[in-house]
Amino acid sequence: MASVQPADAVIDIRGLNTRFGATVVHDNVSLAVHPGEIFSLVGASGCGKSTLLREILVLQRPQSGSIRVFGREVVGMNDEEALPLRRRWGVMFERGALFSSLTVKENVGMVLREHTPLGADLIDEIAAIKIALTGLPPDAGPKYPSELSGGMRKRAALARALALDPELLLLDEPTAGLDPLSASGIDELVHQLRDALGLTIMMVTHDLDLLWRAADRVAVLGDGHILGIGSMNELSESADPIIREYFYGPRGRAAREQAWKKK
Amino acid sequence: MTDRLDPVAETGADIQTGSAPAELRCAGAWVLRGISGLEPKLARLPRSGSGELTIDASAVSAMDTSGAWLLHRTMRDLERKGHSVRLQGLRPEFQTLLQLIAARAPAPVAEAPPSLLARIGRQTWNSIANVFGMLSFLGENASALLRSIAQPHRIRWRAIGYNLQVTGFEALPITGLLSFLMGIVIAYQGAEQLRQFGANIYVADLVGLSMVRELSPMLTAIIVAGRSGSAYAAQIGTMKVTEEIDALRTIGVGPLDLLVLPKVLALIIALPLLTVYTDVMGMLGGAIMARAQLDVSFGAFFDRLDEAITMNSYLVGVGKAPVFAVIIALVGCYQGFQVGGSADSVGRQTTLSVVQSVFLVIVTDALFSILFSWLDI
Numbered sequence: 305m306a307s308v309q310p311a312d313a314v315i316d317i318r319g320l321n322t323r324f325g326a327t328v329v330h331d332n333v334s335l336a337v338h339p340g341e342i343f344s345l346v347g348a349s350g351c352g353k354s355t356l357l358r359e360i361l362v363l364q365r366p367q368s369g370s371i372r373v374f375g376r377e378v379v380g381m382n383d384e385e386a387l388p389l390r391r392r393w394g395v396m397f398e399r400g401a402l403f404s405s406l407t408v409k410e411n412v413g414m415v416l417r418e419h420t421p422l423g424a425d426l427i428d429e430i431a432a433i434k435i436a437l438t439g440l441p442p443d444a445g446p447k448y449p450s451e452l453s454g455g456m457r458k459r460a461a462l463a464r465a466l467a468l469d470p471e472l473l474l475l476d477e478p479t480a481g482l483d484p485l486s487a488s489g490i491d492e493l494v495h496q497l498r499d500a501l502g503l504t505i506m507m508v509t510h511d512l513d514l515l516w517r518a519a520d521r522v523a524v525l526g527d528g529h530i531l532g533i534g535s536m537n538e539l540s541e542s543a544d545p546i547i548r549e550y551f552y553g554p555r556g557r558a559a560r561e562q563a564w565k566k567k
Numbered sequence: 568m569t570d571r572l573d574p575v576a577e578t579g580a581d582i583q584t585g586s587a588p589a590e591l592r593c594a595g596a597w598v599l600r601g602i603s604g605l606e607p608k609l610a611r612l613p614r615s616g617s618g619e620l621t622i623d624a625s626a627v628s629a630m631d632t633s634g635a636w637l638l639h640r641t642m643r644d645l646e647r648k649g650h651s652v653r654l655q656g657l658r659p660e661f662q663t664l665l666q667l668i669a670a671r672a673p674a675p676v677a678e679a680p681p682s683l684l685a686r687i688g689r690q691t692w693n694s695i696a697n698v699f700g701m702l703s704f705l706g707e708n709a710s711a712l713l714r715s716i717a718q719p720h721r722i723r724w725r726a727i728g729y730n731l732q733v734t735g736f737e738a739l740p741i742t743g744l745l746s747f748l749m750g751i752v753i754a755y756q757g758a759e760q761l762r763q764f765g766a767n768i769y770v771a772d773l774v775g776l777s778m779v780r781e782l783s784p785m786l787t788a789i790i791v792a793g794r795s796g797s798a799y800a801a802q803i804g805t806m807k808v809t810e811e812i813d814a815l816r817t818i819g820v821g822p823l824d825l826l827v828l829p830k831v832l833a834l835i836i837a838l839p840l841l842t843v844y845t846d847v848m849g850m851l852g853g854a855i856m857a858r859a860q861l862d863v864s865f866g867a868f869f870d871r872l873d874e875a876i877t878m879n880s881y882l883v884g885v886g887k888a889p890v891f892a893v894i895i896a897l898v899g900c901y902q903g904f905q906v907g908g909s910a911d912s913v914g915r916q917t918t919l920s921v922v923q924s925v926f927l928v929i930v931t932d933a934l935f936s937i938l939f940s941w942l943d944i
Contacts, residue, residue, distance in 0.1 A: 404908070404909030404910045404911060404912075405909050405910060405911030405912075416599075420599060420600075420603060421603045422602070422603055422606070423606055426606060426637075429636060429640065430599075430632075430633050430636060432673045433632060433633075433636045433668060433671065433672065433673070434632070435673070436671040436672065436673045437632065437667075437671055442673040448908070448909060449909070450907065450908025450909050451908075466632070468599060469598060469599045469631035469632055469633055496667075499663075500663060500664055500667045501631065501632065501664070502660070
């Protein structure tokens with residue numbers, strides 16, 4: 305991975321500035337996500353993680369700076385220009401954002417119907433495969449999102465994100481609101497997907513367990529800057545007070561000890 | 568990895584008979600974007616028979632889950648037809664993917680559509696359940712009302728006041744305008760007939776009686792059902808989706824006390840008042856039309872009204888309004904509580920609330936007509 309030049313990066317952010325009125329959210333933020341890695345963005349609530357994700361997804365526009373995804377500049381793109389990119393990434397929103405009037409299978413199938421000329425039967429089969437891949441039982445397919453538990457809804461949202469076999473997967477808080485058991489299921493799933501499909505994964509998360517178990521590299525965002533970027537082991541030796549507090553607070557310590565025990 | 572990042576390099580997936588008759592050759596990119604042309608080719612494959620069949624996949628340049636599924640399905644189908652299939656030349660990373668898909672492949676679930684009889688049965692049962700549901704909702708509200716009357720401090724006066732403003736006061740412009748126009752229309756339609764008999768002055772009877780006894784209460788009820796009944800359903804339905812109703816229960820506030828009773832009580836007060844107001848506006852419209860078309864002066868028109876409309880007729884009209892109010896408020900709230908968790912469901916129940924309350928208002932009005940003719944009022 306170290307030999308990969310920034311030019312090959314899947315996501316390459318340089319000199320990004322975002323302000324809401326007088327509030328500075330991002331002040332000259334730069335980072336790169338390399339092919340095949342699981343990259344995670346962490347930071348306190350309200351530090352602009354989700355805003356950064358929305359800017360990558362062309363849902364929001366930064367004041368200045370450059371965001372290149374698959375080598376294409378996305379800042380200032382309109383929806384039509386963004387379409388080819390949107391076919392190449394899958395997004396899972398924090399609260400799932402499944403379409404409540406469609407069944408799980410229809411949620412997944414809708415993406416395929418919209419973007420591929422495949423026949424109805426094959427679309428149904430592919431949707432069933434995606435649902436199975438995320439670990440949902442087959443009888444979840446005909447159910448509506450309101451009939452599913454929180455963990456199953458996250459998995460269904462992930463199945464929809466995977467519908468087009470994306471090269472890049474963007475996950476917003478994949479484990480938020482899940483019990484530890486379901487959350488560790490998501491950890492494994494993220495790893496399996498990366499290994500089996502060669503995906504590049506970028507996620508925004510608060511979940512320290514997930515970070516220790518799944519992330520290859522982590523960037524800590526705070527005060528509008530990238531405070532540190534590197535593997536969890538490197539970051540845990542950082543001298544930055546905010547990072548230290550993040551990793552050596554009571555919860556951080558517990559998660560770290562857990563991770564050591566696992567190894 | 569680089570060929571996955573560059574979609575231009577991908578050529579469509581292909582499958583064809585190889586040099587030997589018992590060999591199939593797969594080539595190209597077996598990815599979602601490339602497999603659209605593959606389906607017809609696969610459909611032409613079926614070769615029943617037995618014997619060994621070799622699939623040479625060494626020319627497959629890329630593969631994702633969709634492609635892997637298609638390859639897995641092809642092999643499975645060929646095996647079911649009696650072939651023994653041997654796969655060779657697939658790159659190891661694609662092999663891993665294929666195994667993952669094979670392991671996770673869901674067993675095909677047969678979803679038989681329900682038979683006609685089952686559908687009729689389910690519909691009938693739903694209708695019956697709906698009637699019982701509405702009746703029990705009525706009962707629950709009646710008992711909640713009795714509790715409130717026994718303990719008057721539990722009545723939510725503020726909520727009643729707010730609902731009076733929203734459903735009553737704010738409905739004044741639209742109900743007033745429509746009944747004014749209705750008065751004009753009736754007078755205009757009657758004018759031609761009455762003039763033939765020289766009975767111009769009876770336009771006051773026509774407009775007055777039809778508005779006061781029938782049209783004004785019904786028109787007002789229908790407008791309010793569309794305006795406020797739908798709003799009740801949407802409000803309570805959305806609160807149900809966001810679990811606010813459950814939250815109310817957990818903090819010990821009865822949803823009926825807070826959400827339904829104030830609406831019902833406010834509408835019982837507002838609808839008769841609106842009906843009186845629309846009576847006046849309708850007759851005003853009639854009077855203007857009578858003067859313009861039939862040369863009946865305002866003075867003569869209102870003098871005649873005084874004789875034409877008895878107290879009984881007036882009370883019959885206004886007396887129907889509270890009944891309509893209960894129907895509209897209860898149906899709107901009931902449909903709100905029937906919402907089942909999705910945005911779609913909020914829309915469906917809101918529509919149902921308007922359809923059902925308008926239907927019930929008209930049916931009730933017809934029943935009233937029969938009742939009053941029996942009683943000779």
